[in-house]
């Protein structure tokens with residue numbers, strides 16, 4: 295493999311936002327304290343940049359007011375303070391009316407690292423996915439974050455996009471990248487097991503697939519960047535060819551990708567066994583993202599080990 | 612009772628809070644240093660002179676309660692709790708450097724002496740109200756001290772709580788606002804104006820006093836006269852300097868979440884008589 299390039303998803307988001315701002319004068323940003331997440335947009339378009347102070351609920355309310363007045367507001371915060379602090383405003387003001395508000399939760403998964411459980415966002419998709427109407431996107435890397443940021447402004451309706459921190463992260467070593475809201479992408483073909491991942495777990499799943507290859511296990515890896523609306527066509531095309539399916543996400547196994555796939559498989563009556571990798575029945579804790587991924591067996595090694603064990607398990611019936 | 616006689620020299624406690632905060636955050640390469648340095652003197656007075664507590668029995672029912680609502684200032688709390696003897700000083704070396712450490716970037720109750728999990732701003736006053744009400748219900752005369760940031764007061768939850776506390780005449784509740792005039796991204800008055808802050812608290816039914824949050828005597832005097840008014844919760848607006856004691860960082864917005872490099876640490880080590888960084 296050639297040298298891996300890296301870039302922060304927060305930087306990619308800000309870069310794409312400036313582009314969007316130039317071509318669409320209806321886009322406004324609303325901050326709750328720091329405006330740094332919006333990057334150059336704030337300097338380029340000060341008249342379209344607003345700060346309501348440390349007040350996430352107000353931020354969502356203000357965004358709703360803008361949306362009801364024909365603008366396309368984008369709001370950002372640490373994902374927990376957006377998805378939990380402001381959940382009632384999101385439910386009543388944004389979701390019921392499908393307002394065109396773009397909500398971007400940052401520092402998700404393990405990327406807030408040492409800040410501890412208040413900041414580690416491992417349940418944010420669960421909160422948002424409990425509400426109807428909001429599209430949910432968890433981009434795999436900076437390249438996809440850039441594309442997804444542009445795409446959410448071409449999409450009419452509320453979106454929750456979860457990105458990560460300032461740290462530069464690996465960019466997927468994949469040539470042909472496509473991003474379309476609601477579309478899965480096969481990143482690596484395979485026949486023995488299907489691994490469906492989102493967010494930073496896509497990179498780790500590709501690593502796991504490499505490790506599995508050495509053990510003669512041929513894993514297919516699918517990037518499911520959109521959790522809602524889920525790509526039902528891809529799922530119905532792919533899942534029935536596998537007896538074992540794995541989901542991987544830096545999130546609780548409830549309320550995010552794993553749950554969504556579990557619902558799909560059981561409701562369609564597909565005869566396959568599912569293993570949901572993620573965080574189970576606990577909150578996050580302080581640690582570097584490497585430490586945390588390792589502790590929850592969500593690094594390449596951990597995913598590969600658990601996948602191998604899962605493949606050797608007899609499917610109970 | 613405050614049983615640890617070492618703690619009588621409040622200036623020394625404050626100095627040690629600053630030294631420990633700088634030491635921990637430099638070693639870890641992370642942490643909210645500026646926000647800890649601005650509350651060092653207040654914390655020193657609270658734990659050195661005002662509060663009753665027993666480090667040997669952290670859940671002693673009669674203890675005064677302390678809640679760091681601006682949880683990101685926890686470096687100061689960790690230092691003072693170590694100085695009081697709640698845990699071994701060696702534990703400070705674990706700050707943000709060991710998986711699932713007892714000393715993460717925001718305080719958690721798993722560390723002896725920590726009364727509430729904070730880090731999400733705007734929770735502390737309401738929790739404090741519950742504790743103050745519970746104390747009254749149980750006929751206890753303990754008091755509840757809450758430190759909030761000033762930017763933190765932009766969260767509406769604080770004002771809901773402020774109204775409730777005054778309504779319930781909780782004169783066993785004290786809120787100390789760390790008025791360092793900065794928040795994460797800028798000065799508070801450039802983001803969402805707080806002034807006239809004393810008038811706000813007053814109009815919400817609190818007894819208010821504005822003090823110099825780095826003047827040990829002023830802090831001691833005001834905290835020795837709680838409740839400021841019988842039948843009212845007390846709000847103390849402590850005028851402070853963010854990053855106080857670290858000259859080049861004082862009053863600078865970027866020092867909200869910035870730490871020293873090892874080189875910078877070496878440069879100020881002798882002047883501030885800091886410990887060796889030494890990683891074991």
Ligand SMILES: Cc1ncc(C[n+]2csc(CCOP(=O)(O)OP(=O)(O)O)c2C)c(N)n1
Pocket residue numbers: 326327328348375379645646649681683730731732733759760761762763764789791793794795853867
């Ligand atoms: C609910 C919530 N929103 C946002 C944050 C992120 N945040 C952490 S500290 C901070 C600024 C706090 O400013 P202030 O209260 O003035 O404290 P200071 O650091 O200046 O002492 C912000 C916005 C948070 N921790 N919790």
